[in-house]
Amino acid sequence: MSRNEESQRVVIALTETSPVADLWEAAMQAISGSSAELTVIFLHDERWHRAASLPFTREISQSGGSSSDFTLQRAEQLLAATAASLQKNIEELADRAGLSVAFQVLPETDRAQSRTLLSLGASIVIGPSVLEQHPIFVELRRTDLRIVFVAPEDRDNE
Amino acid sequence: MRSDELPAGTPHLGQQRAIDAIRFGIEVERPGYNVYVLGPLGSHRHGLVRELVDERASRKGPPEDWCYVNNFSDPERPRALAFPAGQGREFRDDMHALIEDMRVAIPAAFESDDYRNQMRAIEEETEKEVEAQWKSLEAEAAREGIGVLQTPTGYVLAPIREGKVIDDKEFEKLPKKEQRQIQVHIKRLSEALQARIESMPRLQKLHRERVKALDQRIIAHAVTVLLDELKQKYKTLDKVTAYLDEAQQNIIDNAQDFQQPKTSPLPFLSRDSSQLFTQYEVNLLTHNGEGQGAPVVYEPNPNYPNIIGKIEHRAEMGALVTDFRMIRSGALLQANGGYLVLDIYRVLSRPFVWDALKQALLNRYIRIETPGESYGFVSTTSLKPEPIPLKVKIILIGERWLYYLLSMYDHEFDELFNVAADLDDEIERSRENVQSYSQLVADRARTGELLPLSESGVRRVIEQAARNAGDSERLSMHIRSLDDLLIQSDHWARKRGSKVIERQDVASAISKREHRLDRSRNKVLEAIDRDVLLIETAGARVGQVNGLSIIDLGEFRYGHPMRITATTRMGTGDVVDIEREVELGGAIHSKGVLILSSALTSRYARETPLSIHASIVFEQSYGGVEGDSASVGELCALISSISGIPVLQNLAVTGSINQLGRVQVVGGINEKIEGFYDVCRSRGLDGTHGVVIPRDNIKHLMLREDVVEAVRDDKFAVYGVRDVDEAVTILTGVEADIVNAKVEDQLVRYATLRKEFSEKQEGDEQE
Structure with missing residues (x-):
């Protein structure tokens, strides 16, 4: 039995700025012809929350340049909106491919939980190239886990 | 000789005057020389007109073709284009082919490698400019230890230490001076960032302009070749080449509209780019083939849209919309350069048509608009197509009374229809x-x-x-x-x-x-037979005459015998027409009675005052009496009453008289004679029955065969009389001199009695 014919658990790791379509394409190539359990993990960084904790931080609108206080509440709001948008995007892609998908949101600082979710029973982990030097991935690369990093329009950086 | 052995006859027998008039009217190519053909229904007037007009039209060349095209600078005023005969259709087909070519060429141009490369170059150029601005800002921020974080809706500037954004706790640990510096840097960088963001629309505008210029270059390249061919083909038609120039410029100006966006947030509102091409279509209104003559149009239903034309609408998103393609020509435009044949009665009975027709003829152009717009009743915006010069010959066909009515009451009629062609009956x-x-x-x-x-x-x-x-x-x-x-x-x-x-x-x-x-006639005969309508056909009566009237039912008319009676007594010289008194007598009938009164006074006892009171009536007449054809009968009844000499009831009389007692012709003579004949026949003809008619009516006799036979067999007689004396002689069987003497005596006696009566009355009053 070839690897493509086995039932696999494929994990896609995402950040706020990841090329979703490219990552999805790489995942589809990886599971081509076989049944697979697909999990998407959104690893969000803490930058917005950290910046929002400062009393003088302001958000400058990209349409018009007006500025407003950038609070923790605003950071939470942005994170939730980003996660929802990514989840919707992923679910639409999964619908079209006829696959079911699980979606998880984790802070990148929660290394233990992230490592568990990424590696537990996974056959392949697909992530954006920006995570290549992330401590969790540095750790995972030391294991037997097959990891694929995808840069925009470049899906062969295994 | 049998009819199939006869040679072909002269077409339109007896109508030479009308034929000459129609020919004259259609040959004179001047404004106002339109033709009115006067003639009754069924006189073959349409056939005659069609034949003459077709003959003339076949000798004329075909007129211009007319099209409406879009007016790109003012779409509400579509432009009219004229073409030599046959070229209008060609132009429409050429433009249709051009559109089909553009449907292929324009998308192909936008998908070409050349376009993509140039587009990519523009995008890269713009991206570089944007990136250069950001890079310089990010570099400047990095030098100050500040990071530019992107959010889904904007940017946040935050201090960075060792590659990480510092939080409030770490910030508190920094020296106060550094904290102040960070805030100063962030404030300054925020201002710089805002300035860059504000400059983005300018960059975007610049980008759009570059893209638009590229699109225009691409589309110009794609369509110029196609349009140049057409311009060359129609180079002799200035207005057409001007239109083609405008169409070309419009395509280039709106190049970006031809690129269909991939998705639309509101698909039902998105414009299908294939619809854009329709504005270059051609609405061909009239077309004439080469070699064919001038058009001859007969419009059987001359309502406003059928004559003037109309602008149709279609429902779109709940609103009625229209454009130049929905302009429809009417008969005027179809006949432009040729002949339009119309029934005047139908024209006048359709609202607004007569006025619109006259307007078009007076202005010498046709403006297609709704009657509401023409009369200023409609305030909503619609199309105002460019008027088209009108050169049409109109031939109206109608009855005489309409011609004379129009001539009398419409002051523009004679100016516009100054050729009358009067068909002989x-x-x-x-x-x-x-x-x-x-x-x-x-x-x-x-x-x-x-x-x-x-x-x-x-x-x-x-x-x-x-x-x-x-x-x-x-x-x-x-x-x-x-x-x-x-x-x-x-x-x-x-x-x-x-x-x-x-x-x-x-x-x-x-x-x-x-x-x-003849149901109605039979009812009358039946009523006479049953003595419901009292008509005597035997014996003699004082003051009672059988008169003859006509019942006209349009398709059928018949004679109806009527009893006329007169009564007289001493009086002051007045003759009472009972029909007139009760307003059942028409004006001509009343005139007849006044004439007979005058005839009476001029014939008898001229030197004594007329001292009678007489009354005359049509017995059993309930529906009104018109005409003076009973005046001979009325006078004879009066003479009989005055003289006391009876009138023979086996005779009937018709004819009008003048003041001198001359008997004059009347209409419907045949039907009148036959009417009395039928009554007599049903009671049994005994050779004494007959009718007295004006002698001048003899030439009008075309009696039914059975009447002619009865006359030939001496069973029925027709007497032609010249004056009242002859009528009196026949009707009474007594010489007129004797009758007249008796009348004279009686009138003198009445005068004497009246004088005596007056003197006695005056005496009584003096006492």
């Missing part, structure tokens, strides 16, 4: 005309694919034509009546298995037709 029954009429009968039978007529059959048809003319010396030219008679005669001939229409078939057709229509 009848022709003289000369030897030549009878021959020509026979040929006409033969022609109509041949044209109608009817059986041929025998010589006697033709003769009977000619007799009926004279009867229809109401004159034995004339022939009716009512072609529809002739056709009807021939068709019906054919039917009865075939019914009895004959191959030829004989005299008996024509007679059958006439009698059967009468039978179908």
Whole structure:
């Protein structure tokens, strides 16, 4: 039995700025012809929350340049909106491919939980190239886990 | 000679004057020389007009073709283009082919490698400019230890230490001076960031302009070749080449509209780019083939849209919309350069049409608009198509009364229709005309694919034509009546298995037709037979005369005997017309009674005052009396009453008189005689019955065959009289001199009595 014919658990790791379509394409190539359990993990960084904790931080609108206080509440709001948008995007892609998908949101600082979710029973982990030097991935690369990093329009950086 | 052996006859027998007038009218190519053809229904006026107009039109060249095209600078005012005959259709097809070519060429141009490369170059250029701005800001921020974080809706500037954004706790640990510096840097960088963001629309505008210029270059390249071919083809038509220039410029100006966006947030509102091409289509309104003559249009339903044209609308998103493609031409435009034939009665009975028609003729152009707009009733915006020059000859066909009515009350009518073609209702029954009429009968039978007529059959048809003319010396030219008679005669001939229409078939057709229509006449005869309507046909009565009236039911008319009575007594010289008193008498009838009063005073006892009181009435008449044809009868009744000499009831009388006692002609003489004949026949003809008619009416006699036979057999008599004396003599059986003397005596006696009565009355008053 070839690897493509086995039932696999494929994990896609995402950040706020990841090329979703490219990552999805790489995942589809990886599971081509076989049944697979697909999990998407959104690893969000803490930058917005950290910046929002400062009393003088302001958000400058990209349409018009007006500025407003950038609070923790605003950071939470942005994170939730980003996660929802990514989840919707992923679910639409999964619908079209006829696959079911699980979606998880984790802070990148929660290394233990992230490592568990990424590696537990996974056959392949697909992530954006920006995570290549992330401590969790540095750790995972030391294991037997097959990891694929995808840069925009470049899906062969295994 | 049988009708099928007769040579083809002169077309439109007896109508030479009308033919000359129509020819004159259609040959004079000047404004106002439109034609009105006067003639009754069924006079073959349409056939005549069509024949003459077709003949003239075939000798003229075809007129220009007319199209409406989009006016790109003002779409509400579509532009009219004229083409030599046949080229309008060609231009429409050329533009259609151009659109089809553009449908392929334009998308292909936008998908070409050349376009993509140039587009990529523009995008890269713009991206570089944007990136350069960001890079410089990010680099500047990095130098100050500040990071630019992107959020889904904007940017956040935050201090960075060791590659990480510091939080509030870490910030608190920094020296106060550094904290202040960070805040100063962030403030300054925020301002720089805002300035860059504010400059983005300018960059975007610049980008759009570059893209637009590229699109225009690409589309110009794609369509110029296609349009140049057309411009070359139509180079002699200035207005057309100007339109093509504008179309080209419009395509280039709107190049980006031809690129369909991939997705639309509101798909039902998105514009299908294929629809954009429709604005370059051509609405061909009139087209004429080369080699064909001028158009001849007959519009049977001349309502406003059918004559002037219309602008149609279609429902779109709940609103009614229109454009130049929905302009429809009317008969005026279809006939432009040729001839338009209309029934005036129909034109006048359709709202707004007459006015619009006159406007078009006076202005010499046709403006297609709704009546609401024309009269200023509509305030919503619609199209105002460019008016089209009008050069049309209108031939109105109608009855005489309408012509005279228009002539009298419409001051523009004579100016616009100054050629009248008056069709003759009848022709003289000369030897030549009878021959020509026979040929006409033969022609109509041949044209109608009817059986041929025998010589006697033709003769009977000619007799009926004279009867229809109401004159034995004339022939009716009512072609529809002739056709009807021939068709019906054919039917009865075939019914009895004959191959030829004989005299008996024509007679059958006439009698059967009468039978179908004579219910009313039979009711009258029945009422007379049953003495419901009192008419005596035997004996003699003082002051009672059988008069003759006519009942006209349009398709059928018949004679109706009426009893006229007069009573007299001493009085002050007044003759009372009871019909007039109760307003049942018409103006002409009243005039007749006044004339007979005058005739009475001028004939009798001229040197004594007229001292009678007389009253005259049509007995059992309830529906009004009109005409003066009973005035001889009324005067005879009056004379009988005054003289006391009875009038023979086996006779009836008709005729009008003048003040001098002369008997004058009346209409419907045949039907009147036949009306009394029918009453007498049903009671039994004994050779004493007859009618007294004006002698001048003798030439009009075209009596039914059975009446003619009765007269020939001395069972019935027709007396022609010249004056009242002759009428009195026949009606009373007493010499007029004797009757007149008695009248004179009685009038003198009345005068004497009146004088005595007056003197006695004056004496009584003095006492």
